[in-house]
Amino acid sequence: xxxxxxxxxxxxxxxxxxxxxxxxxxxxxxxxxxxxxxxxxxxxxxxxxxxxxxxxxxxxxxxxxxxxxxxxxxxxxxxxxxxxxxxxxxxxxxxxxxxxxxxxxxxxxxxxxxxxxxxxxxxxxxxxxxxxxxxxxxxxxxxxxxxxxxxxxxxxxxxxxxxxxxxxxxxxxxxxxxxxxxxxxxxxxxxxxxxxxxxxxxxxxxxxxxxxxxxxxxxxxxxxxxxxxxxx
Ligand SMILES: C[S@@+](CC[C@H](N)C(=O)[O-])C[C@H]1O[C@@H](n2cnc3c(N)ncnc32)[C@H](O)[C@@H]1O
Numbered sequence: 597x598x599x600x601x602x603x604x605x606x607x608x609x610x611x612x613x614x615x616x617x618x619x620x621x622x623x624x625x626x627x628x629x630x631x632x633x634x635x636x637x638x639x640x641x642x643x644x645x646x647x648x649x650x651x652x653x654x655x656x657x658x659x660x661x662x663x664x665x666x667x668x669x670x671x672x673x674x675x676x677x678x679x680x681x682x683x684x685x686x687x688x689x690x691x692x693x694x695x696x697x698x699x700x701x702x703x704x705x706x707x708x709x710x711x712x713x714x715x716x717x718x719x720x721x722x723x724x725x726x727x728x729x730x731x732x733x734x735x736x737x738x739x740x741x742x743x744x745x746x747x748x749x750x751x752x753x754x755x756x757x758x759x760x761x762x763x764x765x766x767x768x769x770x771x772x773x774x775x776x777x778x779x780x781x782x783x784x785x786x787x788x789x790x791x792x793x794x795x796x797x798x799x800x801x802x803x804x805x806x807x808x809x810x811x812x813x814x815x816x817x818x819x820x821x822x823x824x825x826x827x828x
Contacts, residue, residue, distance in 0.1 A: 664692025
């Protein structure tokens with residue numbers, strides 16, 4: 597949950613935290629590996645990115661990484677980048693931990709709570725790239741206020757992304773795509789580099805399909821992609 601700045605109320609925007617009972621091996625990773633990689637917020641003030649992954653040349657963030665396939669792919673391809681992931685779903689976190697251990701990925705750090713709490717504690721201009729891939733669509737009208745792509749999240753991303761840094765967003769929900777475009781319209785802080793509906797012949801090679809995207813494609817749903825740049 598997060599404090600709603602307008603009302604002071606605590607507002608939870610994510611869905612379930614737990615699914616099926618974890619297998620013993622994954623449970624063990626939650627107990628042993630997660631504490632080593634977990635990002636703890638300081639009691640006050642901002643996090644110091646330099647202490648997260650020593651010698652990293654950049655800092656990237658994936659919000660709602662699911663089972664972490666995309667995050668692991670980025671960490672594998674960019675070992676000199678500290679890749680932060682925020683996710684609340686335990687089974688997904690455990691799956692990513694298994695990949696981190698299997699592949700010896702040394703550049704991943706995890707925040708296992710509402711991504712907005714992490715964003716609020718990252719320093720200005722600290723992120724070189726951010727990803728929000730297939731955020732929960734919350735299709736019902738009364739639930740749309742839970743959508744993570746909202747002016748407050750974009751404000752925080754605009755504050756934390758470096759000038760020229762890329763924000764990648766994807767959704768398979770046509771209404772959410774319109775919602776994202778509306779949220780960006782008139783914002784002077786983001787430039788839309790590309791908005792692609794469906795097939796994307798020039799899709800960047802370093803933007804692998806996520807697990808959710810594969811499921812959506814199998815179900816016949818069209819993805820829409822946004823590549824945005826923080827204006828300098
Ligand atoms: C539809 S899934 C997509 C997962 C993954 N990005 C993919 O494409 O396979 C959305 C994920 O975002 C996570 N999520 C939703 N709200 C969140 C929040 N406020 N902070 C962190 N994670 C969140 C959910 O737990 C869920 O795993």
